[in-house]
Amino acid sequence: MLSIASLAVIPLAYILLRVIYNTWFHPLAHVPGPRSWSATRLPFIWALLRGTIVHDFQRLHRRYGPVVRTAPDEVSISDGDGWTDIYSANSPFLKDPTWWKSQPGHPDSLLSAINPDKHAIIRKALSPGFTPRALRAQEPLLQKYVNLLVQRLHERVEKADIGYGGKEKGVEINMTPWFNYTTFDIFGELGFGESFKCLEHSQYHPWISLLFNSVKAASFVAAARFYPLLESLLMRLIPPALRKMQKDHFQQIADKVQRRLGWELQQPDIMSHLIGEGGKLELPLGELNATFMILTTAGSETTATVLTGTLNYLVNNPEKLAILVDEVRSTFHGVLDISMDAVRNLPYLNAVINEGLRLCPPVPWMLPRLVPGGGRVISRVWLPEGTRVSLQPYSLYRDPKKFHQATTFIPERWLPIQPSSPFFRDDRSAVQPFSMGTRSCMGVYIAWAEMRLILAKLLFEFDFECIHEKQLRWEELRTFLLVEKRPLEVRVSSVKNQAA
Numbered sequence: 001m002l003s004i005a006s007l008a009v010i011p012l013a014y015i016l017l018r019v020i021y022n023t024w025f026h027p028l029a030h031v032p033g034p035r036s037w038s039a040t041r042l043p044f045i046w047a048l049l050r051g052t053i054v055h056d057f058q059r060l061h062r063r064y065g066p067v068v069r070t071a072p073d074e075v076s077i078s079d080g081d082g083w084t085d086i087y088s089a090n091s092p093f094l095k096d097p098t099w100w101k102s103q104p105g106h107p108d109s110l111l112s113a114i115n116p117d118k119h120a121i122i123r124k125a126l127s128p129g130f131t132p133r134a135l136r137a138q139e140p141l142l143q144k145y146v147n148l149l150v151q152r153l154h155e156r157v158e159k160a161d162i163g164y165g166g167k168e169k170g171v172e173i174n175m176t177p178w179f180n181y182t183t184f185d186i187f188g189e190l191g192f193g194e195s196f197k198c199l200e201h202s203q204y205h206p207w208i209s210l211l212f213n214s215v216k217a218a219s220f221v222a223a224a225r226f227y228p229l230l231e232s233l234l235m236r237l238i239p240p241a242l243r244k245m246q247k248d249h250f251q252q253i254a255d256k257v258q259r260r261l262g263w264e265l266q267q268p269d270i271m272s273h274l275i276g277e278g279g280k281l282e283l284p285l286g287e288l289n290a291t292f293m294i295l296t297t298a299g300s301e302t303t304a305t306v307l308t309g310t311l312n313y314l315v316n317n318p319e320k321l322a323i324l325v326d327e328v329r330s331t332f333h334g335v336l337d338i339s340m341d342a343v344r345n346l347p348y349l350n351a352v353i354n355e356g357l358r359l360c361p362p363v364p365w366m367l368p369r370l371v372p373g374g375g376r377v378i379s380r381v382w383l384p385e386g387t388r389v390s391l392q393p394y395s396l397y398r399d400p401k402k403f404h405q406a407t408t409f410i411p412e413r414w415l416p417i418q419p420s421s422p423f424f425r426d427d428r429s430a431v432q433p434f435s436m437g438t439r440s441c442m443g444v445y446i447a448w449a450e451m452r453l454i455l456a457k458l459l460f461e462f463d464f465e466c467i468h469e470k471q472l473r474w475e476e477l478r479t480f481l482l483v484e485k486r487p488l489e490v491r492v493s494s495v496k497n498q499a500a
């Protein structure tokens with residue numbers, strides 16, 4: 001009979017053998033990387049749970065190069081070629097189900113559909129709502145909320161001016177929630193004709209507050225998925241109250257969808273393109289609900305992150321802010337002139353947003369895809385079939401080998417450049433914040449329109465200044481699938497009040 005000691009020795013011996021195999025005999029043993037990360041998945045999980053994974057990957061890439069082994073069966077890429085190697089149109093690299101698969105019994109959404117044919121059906125049904133033509137019809141919806149943002153900020157500034165008796169210039173405002181209020185309200189209206197009323201009430205809708213926690217929880221669920229036994233145990237341990245909260249969260253979106261489907265009046269929102277003749281839906285209701293649940297986050301939190309990051313870099317670089325302010329205020333006579341068409345070709349505004357996207361990508365880490373049958377060469381390294389492989393925008397965009405003064409905010413690198421410029425050799429094509437190919441961002445036109453309109457209107461109406469003792473350091477933010485933003489406290493004053 002086996003003694004207790006030998007029962008303990010067997011799993012230990014198994015773990016030791018696995019570590020030896022992973023480190024020296026695994027088909028990925030030739031890929032550079034730290035031994036501890038190659039031997040077991042624990043360092044990866046630890047980084048994921050602490051929210052430091054993006055920075056840890058960046059550190060590993062600086063040390064080991066553009067292709068790094070970050071777990072026994074996983075490789076991280078920080079190289080522009082990775083975009084075409086992994087994500088180009090009709091790429092055979094499918095999403096890794098560990099991260100994406102929907103929970104058993106739940107319908108697929110646009111993001112969770114791994115099968116390319118299934119994904120193509122959902123994407124095709126949604127795509128008419130995301131074209132430049134659709135966006136033109138949606139402009140009044142966007143403008144309504146950008147104007148409301150401006151109005152709310154004016155109210156804050158005026159209230160403070162009265163309070164201080166005009167002695168101090170402007171008021172301290174945490175801009176982080178204001179960008180979120182605006183983008184969530186816009187998506188609510190654009191998606192299902194019902195905003196979250198955040199700007200109206202100047203506070204988060206409870207659905208959004210809950211969302212931030214659930215994105216964080218998703219990191220934990222993903223961590224557990226690497227250990228199927230642990231996953232099933234954890235799933236059983238979820239308290240009923242938490243399960244109910246998760247269900248209610250989903251149900252609120254399902255209710256919004258249902259209300260929108262019941263409308264008699266039509267407006268040119270995304271949903272309008274999904275309702276066919278006689279009210280027939282272009283997608284099964286379950287998939288529609290699941291897709292709008294995900295879309296609400298993808299379509300709001302991302303844009304708000306770039307806006308927060310970009311304004312942060314602007315206030316910390318007052319000379320760049322002054323150039324942009326000059327461009328905006330010299331182009332427009334009044335705030336009503338600021339339309340989607342009118343802001344599209346402002347060179348410095350576009351350069352600023354491109355630089356914001358480079359330094360503050362809201363998807364700083366592309367979740368893994370799987371290397372297809374037969375293996376593939378990625379960034380000049382051969383990887384066997386089944387390897388999990390991800391691209392790291394955050395590391396890539398801040399790589400000093402790819403960009404001159406890589407971690408400095410320099411919008412000029414996006415303007416037309418002479419060969420004598422130190423930025424001439426910048427690898428601009430490596431910056432693909434909306435990804436590439438069949439699974440690239442559908443909201444790219446909406447996102448650009450929102451970012452241009454919001455920045456242009458804010459800078460036309462207000463002066464923004466950094467509050468040095470409350471500076472936000474973007475490099476210190478944690479990532480739980482998405483970036484965990486912190487308050488961006490800035491001093492805001494109204495241009496009108498100064499002119500008076």
Ligand code: HEM
Pocket residue numbers: 110111123187295298299300302303306361362363366367433434435438439440441442443444446447
């Ligand atoms: C600056 C803002 C944004 C950035 C940087 C961004 C970036 C991205 C990226 C990188 C992906 C690919 C994710 C992956 O494959 O792992 C993606 C997917 C997606 N994004 Fe965006 N996004 C932004 C805003 C938006 C907006 C405003 C919307 C909608 C209104 C939107 C809708 C989508 C959708 C539907 C997908 C999934 C596409 C598919 O799987 O076929 N995004 N986005």
